[in-house]
Amino acid sequence: MTTLTIDHVSRWFGNVVAVNDITMTIGPGVTGLLGPNGAGKSTLINMMGGFLAPSTGTVTLDGRQVWRNEAIYQHIGIVPEREAMYDFLTGREFVVANAELHGLGAKAAQKALATVEMEYAQDRKISTYSKGMRQRVKMASALVHNPSLLLLDEPFNGMDPRQRMQLMALLRKMGDEGRTVLFSSHILEEVEQLARHIEVVVAGRHAASGDFRKIRRLMTDRPHRYLVRSSDDRALAAALISDSSTSGIEVDLAEGALRIQAVDFGRFTALLPRVARDHGIRLLTVSPSDESLESVFSYLVAA
Amino acid sequence: MYDPTVARLTYRALLGRRRALILSALPVLLIVISVIVRGLVGTDDQTAADLLGGLAIATMVPIIGVIAGTGAIGPEIDDGSVVYLLSKPVKRPTIIFTKLIVAIAVTMVFSAGPTLIAGFILNGNGQQIAVAYTVAALVASIAYAALFLLLGTVSRHAVVFGLVYALVWEALFGSLVSGARTLSVQQWSLAVAHEVTGGSMVTSDVGLPTATVLLVVVTVLATWYAGQKLRSLTLAGEE
Numbered sequence: 370m371t372t373l374t375i376d377h378v379s380r381w382f383g384n385v386v387a388v389n390d391i392t393m394t395i396g397p398g399v400t401g402l403l404g405p406n407g408a409g410k411s412t413l414i415n416m417m418g419g420f421l422a423p424s425t426g427t428v429t430l431d432g433r434q435v436w437r438n439e440a441i442y443q444h445i446g447i448v449p450e451r452e453a454m455y456d457f458l459t460g461r462e463f464v465v466a467n468a469e470l471h472g473l474g475a476k477a478a479q480k481a482l483a484t485v486e487m488e489y490a491q492d493r494k495i496s497t498y499s500k501g502m503r504q505r506v507k508m509a510s511a512l513v514h515n516p517s518l519l520l521l522d523e524p525f526n527g528m529d530p531r532q533r534m535q536l537m538a539l540l541r542k543m544g545d546e547g548r549t550v551l552f553s554s555h556i557l558e559e560v561e562q563l564a565r566h567i568e569v570v571v572a573g574r575h576a577a578s579g580d581f582r583k584i585r586r587l588m589t590d591r592p593h594r595y596l597v598r599s600s601d602d603r604a605l606a607a608a609l610i611s612d613s614s615t616s617g618i619e620v621d622l623a624e625g626a627l628r629i630q631a632v633d634f635g636r637f638t639a640l641l642p643r644v645a646r647d648h649g650i651r652l653l654t655v656s657p658s659d660e661s662l663e664s665v666f667s668y669l670v671a672a
Numbered sequence: 673m674y675d676p677t678v679a680r681l682t683y684r685a686l687l688g689r690r691r692a693l694i695l696s697a698l699p700v701l702l703i704v705i706s707v708i709v710r711g712l713v714g715t716d717d718q719t720a721a722d723l724l725g726g727l728a729i730a731t732m733v734p735i736i737g738v739i740a741g742t743g744a745i746g747p748e749i750d751d752g753s754v755v756y757l758l759s760k761p762v763k764r765p766t767i768i769f770t771k772l773i774v775a776i777a778v779t780m781v782f783s784a785g786p787t788l789i790a791g792f793i794l795n796g797n798g799q800q801i802a803v804a805y806t807v808a809a810l811v812a813s814i815a816y817a818a819l820f821l822l823l824g825t826v827s828r829h830a831v832v833f834g835l836v837y838a839l840v841w842e843a844l845f846g847s848l849v850s851g852a853r854t855l856s857v858q859q860w861s862l863a864v865a866h867e868v869t870g871g872s873m874v875t876s877d878v879g880l881p882t883a884t885v886l887l888v889v890v891t892v893l894a895t896w897y898a899g900q901k902l903r904s905l906t907l908a909g910e911e
């Protein structure tokens with residue numbers, strides 16, 4: 370049983386607050402760290418891995434401090450976000466070196482290479498590898514000492530669908546074995562497919578936490594916002610406001626458009642064209658103004 | 673204190689094809705010049721001493737030291753691959769000490785070796801000149817490797833700073849301003865060389881006791897501090 374505890378952790382770089390007072394506990398199984406670009410995922414993972422000191426707060430693994438504690442790496446495997454590895458080595462040489470640094474030998478390295486199915490290319494130079502192959506060799510180097518905690522920063526980046534499936538299966542297996550696996554991603558579907566538990570981080574803050582059903586619900590039960598342009602915005606607004614499917618309409622003069630907040634998605638999408646037709650109003654633009662992940666997340670933070 | 677795996681990785685990185693070519697450039701130049709001078713002037717002790725002192729010790733050794741010292745760790749920190757060393761239960765000072773040994777060895781091979789060869793070409797080691805400058809190169813290799821390894825650990829622009837130090841301070845400033853000579857790895861190593869050969873062809877502005885103490889202090893302090901710096905090295909995002 371390995372538990373990673375993040376206790377009131379903040380980290381700032383000059384004026385930029387990258388991680389803002391986050392408290393969470395990561396237990397056995399697969400946990401997804403979800404957040405848009407720049408949310409602070411890497412910063413958080415770097416602190417979990419002991420490569421960055423928290424500005425305030427503590428990160429502990431089963432009660433032991435992670436920062437400035439080399440011995441902790443007997444229990445941690447790390448798959449960094451950055452591409453660079455020792456490109457002048459072959460895959461096998463690289464994983465063997467990683468094994469040796471853990472006091473292990475070529476046998477452990479071979480086993481790890483087999484686990485990620487990279488034996489077929491193990492004697493090629495890393496500089497000739499594709500992104501997915503690099504990712505798998507990084508994975509092998511992180512697994513070589515059988516760690517109980519595995520930290521992966523954007524592990525699926527640049528992988529083709531087949532490689533993605535393979536890595537997902539591998540991570541799922543590690544989670545089922547009782548290891549604590551944490552991976553970051555900015556893609557909700559990716560996290561949903563794999564993670565038993567999801568932690569959402571937005572703009573440095575801990576926005577939500579729970580299983581994928583809970584996160585889904587938080588995201589889909591929110592009011593939908595639309596930006597609508599028509600031949601007669603005022604008349605359209607007047608006609609829509611009385612219906613129970615809308616909860617707010619705002620005339621945006623600067624944009625020359627209506628901002629409509631709909632609470633009943635199904636009813637509203639049927640209502641809008643009908644009302645427009647009945648009143649002889651032409652609809653010029655109807656665009657969901659918050660379908661991007663970014664605004665879904667900002668909704669979560671506000672909630 | 674010494675980790676063979678860290679050493680192997682460092683050697684492979686330092687002696688990769690491109691870097692090995694850069695490391696070989698000055699030694700080859702030194703030897704070519706020595707052959708030409710020998711052909712034109714014949715054997716002349718003063719000429720030999722001038723060439724070894726001016727080109728080999730004052731210029732080549734510090735530059736090789738910069739390339740090997742900063743190259744032993746700087747590129748790894750720059751591109752982030754150092755994470756694979758840091759995420760292991762290996763003590764940070766062990767990583768630094770091992771890299772220091774490798775940097776010293778590489779600097780010695782690429783600077784002291786060519787100095788000896790050039791010395792023999794120039795005047796057949798007359799008055800022990802070749803041996804004296806070789807000793808100076810060996811001693812200087814240790815201090816330079818330690819200094820530039822530290823520089824590579826703390827700065828992203830280590831090569832530039834290192835070259836400025838090597839060329840401006842050691843080569844130019846040191847030969848113009850006598851006060852600067854007391855604080856010059858070059859002068860300290862020449863003091864040791866002078867003692868070893870006892871000859872009058874190799875001289876230093878610094879006495880042997882001062883030189884020895886400063887060499888030891890600089891090497892030990894730089895290595896210790898680099899170890900401390902690596903302990904709190906942070907790896908942040910791409911920014």
Ligand SMILES: Nc1ncnc2c1ncn2[C@@H]1O[C@H](COP(=O)(O)OP(=O)(O)OP(=O)(O)O)[C@@H](O)[C@H]1O
Pocket residue numbers: 382385386387404405406407408409410411412413555908909910911
């Ligand atoms: N070394 C640094 N110096 C200054 N600012 C930084 C540094 N590292 C990160 N930041 C800032 O902290 C914030 C969080 O960055 P971080 O890399 O942790 O985000 P992320 O969630 O990993 O994003 P991505 O999905 O793009 O990888 C960003 O605003 C970033 O600009």
Ligand SMILES: [Mg+2]
Pocket residue numbers: 410411412450522523909
């Ligand atoms: Mg990131």
